[in-house]
Amino acid sequence: MKPDALPRLRSWLGSEARPEGFRLPPERELAPLLGVSRTDLRNALLVLETEGGLERQVGRGTFLRHAARPGADYGSGRDISSLAERTGPMEAMNARLALEPELAQMAALQASPLQISELRELAQAMRVAPDWAGYEKLDADFHELLAKSAGNPLLYELHRIVNGVRLVVVWRRLNPEDVSPPSSYHSFAEHDAIVAALERRDQAAARAAMRAHLAATIAAMAGGA
Amino acid sequence: MKPDALPRLRSWLGSEARPEGFRLPPERELAPLLGVSRTDLRNALLVLETEGGLERQVGRGTFLRHAARPGADYGSGRDISSLAERTGPMEAMNARLALEPELAQMAALQASPLQISELRELAQAMRVAPDWAGYEKLDADFHELLAKSAGNPLLYELHRIVNGVRLVVVWRRLNPEDVSPPSSYHSFAEHDAIVAALERRDQAAARAAMRAHLAATIAAMAGGA
DNA sequence: GATGTCTGATTGGTTGACCAATGAAGCCTG
DNA sequence: CAGGCTTCATTGGTCAACCAATCAGACATC
Numbered sequence: 259m260k261p262d263a264l265p266r267l268r269s270w271l272g273s274e275a276r277p278e279g280f281r282l283p284p285e286r287e288l289a290p291l292l293g294v295s296r297t298d299l300r301n302a303l304l305v306l307e308t309e310g311g312l313e314r315q316v317g318r319g320t321f322l323r324h325a326a327r328p329g330a331d332y333g334s335g336r337d338i339s340s341l342a343e344r345t346g347p348m349e350a351m352n353a354r355l356a357l358e359p360e361l362a363q364m365a366a367l368q369a370s371p372l373q374i375s376e377l378r379e380l381a382q383a384m385r386v387a388p389d390w391a392g393y394e395k396l397d398a399d400f401h402e403l404l405a406k407s408a409g410n411p412l413l414y415e416l417h418r419i420v421n422g423v424r425l426v427v428v429w430r431r432l433n434p435e436d437v438s439p440p441s442s443y444h445s446f447a448e449h450d451a452i453v454a455a456l457e458r459r460d461q462a463a464a465r466a467a468m469r470a471h472l473a474a475t476i477a478a479m480a481g482g483a
Numbered sequence: 484m485k486p487d488a489l490p491r492l493r494s495w496l497g498s499e500a501r502p503e504g505f506r507l508p509p510e511r512e513l514a515p516l517l518g519v520s521r522t523d524l525r526n527a528l529l530v531l532e533t534e535g536g537l538e539r540q541v542g543r544g545t546f547l548r549h550a551a552r553p554g555a556d557y558g559s560g561r562d563i564s565s566l567a568e569r570t571g572p573m574e575a576m577n578a579r580l581a582l583e584p585e586l587a588q589m590a591a592l593q594a595s596p597l598q599i600s601e602l603r604e605l606a607q608a609m610r611v612a613p614d615w616a617g618y619e620k621l622d623a624d625f626h627e628l629l630a631k632s633a634g635n636p637l638l639y640e641l642h643r644i645v646n647g648v649r650l651v652v653v654w655r656r657l658n659p660e661d662v663s664p665p666s667s668y669h670s671f672a673e674h675d676a677i678v679a680a681l682e683r684r685d686q687a688a689a690r691a692a693m694r695a696h697l698a699a700t701i702a703a704m705a706g707g708a
Numbered sequence: 709g710a711t712g713t714c715t716g717a718t719t720g721g722t723t724g725a726c727c728a729a730t731g732a733a734g735c736c737t738g
Numbered sequence: 739c740a741g742g743c744t745t746c747a748t749t750g751g752t753c754a755a756c757c758a759a760t761c762a763g764a765c766a767t768c
Contacts, residue, residue, distance in 0.1 A: 264533070284719060297752055300720085301529055308489070308530045316720040317760025336640055344636040353637045356585040360577065411569040412578045412648055415561055416641045423637055509749060522722055525750085541750040542730025 263298035264305055271332035275325070282312075282320040309334035338419060342426035350427060351476050353420045355469070358401070361408040361417060362452060362468035366461040369407035374456050377403055381449040389438050394428050400449065444474050488523035489530055496557035500550070507537075507545040534559035563644060567651035575652060576701050578645045580694070583626070586633040586642060587677060587693035591686040594632035599681050602628055606674040614663050619653050625674065669699045 270292055282288060289299040303320060306312045311334045314320045324335045333340045345353075369377075380400040387393035398421055405417035439445075448471035455463035495517055507513060514524040528545060531537045536559045539545045549560045558565045570578075594602075605625040612618035623646055630642035664670075673696035680688035 286719090295752075303720095304526055305530060305533045314720065315760080316758065317718075319719060319760095336643075341637055341640055349635045349637055352585065352589070352635060353641065356581050356638065357641075360581040364577070410574045410577060412566055412574055412645065413581065415566055416578065416582075416644065418561075419641065419644075420637065511749090520722075528750095539750065540730080541728065542748070544730095544749060 263292070263294045264302040265331070266292045266294060267299065267302040267306065268331035268333065271322070271326045272328060272330045275328050276322055278322055278325045280322040280326070282322075284319065306332070306334075309337075311335065338422035339426060341419070342423045345423055345427075347427060347479060348476075350420070350424055351472065351479070354424070355472050357413065357417055357420060358405075358472060359465045359468045361405050361410075361413055362455075363461045363465040364408035364410060364413075365404050366456050366459055366464040368409035369404075369456055373403060373407040374453065377407070377453050377456065381446075381453050384439075384449065385441070385446050387438050393439050394425070397445070398425055404452070444478065445471065448474060488517070488519045488527040490556070491517045491519060492524065492527040492531065493556035493558065496547070496551045497553060497555045500553050501547060503547055503550045505547040505551070507547075509544065531557070531559075534562075536560065563647035564651055566644070567648045570648055570652075572652060572704060573701075575645070575649055576697065576704070579649070580697050582638065582642055582645060583630075583697060584690045584693045586630050586635075586638055587680070588686045588690040589633035589635060589638075590629050591681050591684055591689040593634035594629075594681055598628060598632040599678065602632070602678050602681065606671075606678050609664075609674065610666070610671050612663050618664050619650070622670070623650055629677070669703065670696065673699060 283291065285296055285299055285303070289296045292299065294302075303312060303314060307314050311323055311332060312320055313323055322332075326332045327343055330343045331339055365373075377400060380396055380403065384393055384396045384400065387396055402417070402421055405414050405421070408414065448467065451467040452464060452471065455467050508516065510521055510524055510528070514521045517524065519527075528537060528539060532539050536548055536557060537545055538548055547557075551557045552568055555568045556564055590598075602625060605621055605628065609618055609621045609625065612621055627642070627646055630639050630646070633639065673692065676692040677689060677696060680692050
């Protein structure tokens with residue numbers, strides 16, 4: 259399959275507000291509209307149908323299973339960008355508060371020495387990130403590695419979703435003119451405290467350090483940072 | 484698309500241990516093997532490719548992106564049944580412990596009177612379930628409605644995954660000859676306590692009641708129930 | 709005027725022929 | 739003999755013609 263039919267279809271569907279039940283144009287009309295062949299369009303429609311976002315019926319047409327929001331690619335309603343559209347900043351933080359202390363506690367027991375060493379390096383790299391974009395990428399990597407090192411596949415998958423939603427929110431807010439975090443940025447010391455607790459294999463301290471980190475992030479958000 | 488090609492392909496891929504990188508038979512051979520047309524097979528392959536489970540290259544063939552485990556349908560590695568294969572019972576409980584007290588606390592504030600009333604009805608219906616299967620279905624519905632009533636789309640999606648994994652584990656354990664839960668079954672009173680806390684809009688009590696419910700479930704698991 | 713039946717246009721779905729990409733084998737050259 | 743080039747069989751990918759399902763409109767009947 260040509261790699262652009264599916265993104266084009268998602269983007270086209272998200273170009274206007276369209277209600278649940280909306281009927282798409284016939285394939286033979288929509289394909290030229292999107293600049294793709296009917297075969298490619300059919301492939302894209304199939305994927306969206308299998309995801310649960312569309313219903314297709316011979317002789318009747320193709321219909322949206324849920325409303326399309328303008329400005330967002332159309333998905334199953336359960337992909338990361340759709341979730342990000344429907345999740346407020348505090349809601350995302352609540353999800354992090356539920357998951358990440360648990361993950362930190364488990365990582366203190368399960369993480370390998372190599373993983374802990376890599377976390378130490380990431381925490382250090384964040385202190386010298388060239389800009390906020392670089393910092394946020396490293397921050398996401400730090401939290402992802404920590405979730406992975408906890409050794410619970412289910413919680414890791416949950417964290418992947420939460421981290422993905424968080425990244426959408428963060429990238430939306432980033433201003434290209436922003437310079438890097440100041441050296442007094444609260445998260446630096448908090449990351450260090452988390453890694454130190456892992457190094458000591460101190461589960462309670464890891465949990466508390468993660469909670470403190472997230473609480474400080476919430477306080478900074480409430481302060482209009 | 485015929486609705487059986489994708490399940491047949493998933494099932495066939497999960498019929499034997501196959502390593503990451505395994506090369507599938509050519510489409511023209513595999514289609515008759517599965518009893519489907521080449522078109523239907525191609526549709527199924529497309530879905531799996533888009534999920535990330537397969538890599539397909541013209542002139543070379545089609546390859547697994549991750550290993551197939553025997554006895555499990557082949558997925559992206561991130562669908563509920565794959566996660567259930569890789570998640571132990573205690574790991575699933577840890578995920579529930581992270582999520583569900585948070586959800587109960589939020590539901591105490593956010594749930595509508597209708598939702599609370601429906602939760603009350605579900606709790607009552609579980610007491611008179613005809614068998615364990617019926618009980619487990621209602622239990623899943625109870626926890627799902629509670630997650631929904633919390634009003635956090637992200638946590639609701641996370642809970643959907645956890646609830647799905649839990650159901651796979653539970654259904655795997657159910658014995659058709661099992662009768663219904665005894666009237667002294669611990670969860671009945673615990674469900675009532677959760678609903679009562681919601682009715683009172685008492686966030687802390689809802690959180691504590693859910694923690695107690697999950698802790699009792701863990702204890703029963705450890706007791707070999 | 710209301711209801712039932714038939715027709716044909718329109719819709720998504722399928723097929724076999726053909727196309728594009730790949731790589732192994734064979735052939736040629738230095 | 740080794741390396742490069744060509745050929746061709748095999749692989750997944752595309753297409754136009756055709757098929758199957760749906761329903762609005764026209765027509766017939768009561």
